[in-house]
Amino acid sequence: MKKEPEFNNNRICEKRILAIKDTMEILSGKWKFHILGTLMLGEKLRFMDLVREVDGIGSKMLSKELQDMEMNHLIIRTVLNTKPVTVEYQITEHGKTLSSVIDEIAKWGIDYRAKFHKKTEQID
Amino acid sequence: MKKEPEFNNNRICEKRILAIKDTMEILSGKWKFHILGTLMLGEKLRFMDLVREVDGIGSKMLSKELQDMEMNHLIIRTVLNTKPVTVEYQITEHGKTLSSVIDEIAKWGIDYRAKFHKKTEQID
């Protein structure tokens, strides 16, 4: 009987690599963390609200990132029938599960700065 | 006395955003997670070992990613004086602290697949 080879030595768990690739693909781009962080506050925000909140983003990028995130079930887009159309974006329950990931990343970043005395860049 | 404004409502903690940006910058690129995951097994690996382990990477990219990671204190490069030079790469203690981040990311990716029955792509 042929024994399943365990390639933990030379080829570490491909499933894991795949999973990481998935997550990072979903969170790829320059703005997703920022948008997600904003929406995680729990409020429903409109397109222009987000343009204001997410500092520096343009409407094109915002639009694209929001579409990606909707496709990936991280946020929900709701069109209200008001006179000039209004659209609300809010995070999904599933989207909220990313908070553990984001927390770890933020924590590590903070520790990193502390460790290497990287001077805190100006914020405004 | 002027009270420090807390902008947790409209401008969520910039420090946090900064920290996230830092981390993601350090882990940016297509290969760092993969390389890191490989080196986290704890063995010292040579350049060519890594080319073999990190499936699909070319020498140029590997070289560049390794340099980045060394600059960021995640790995250590050691040159041995053998006849044709040999170089060993190994993860640092600091590099190992990334495991919590990577674990969360991997975990989330696995859950994501499970939730949405995303068909597991062929591995080989």
Place this chain on the structure above:
DNA sequence: CAGGATCCTTTACGATACTG
């Protein structure tokens, strides 16, 4: 063996203008 140099393709990102 460990990489650097070169060249080329692709993707990401951004500014500006425009539409229902």
Place this chain on the structure above:
DNA sequence: CAGTATCGTAAAGGATCCTG
């Protein structure tokens, strides 16, 4: 308001060849 269209730049990534 909520985007899309168009255009242009820059960065990322890859293939191939070359060197100490």
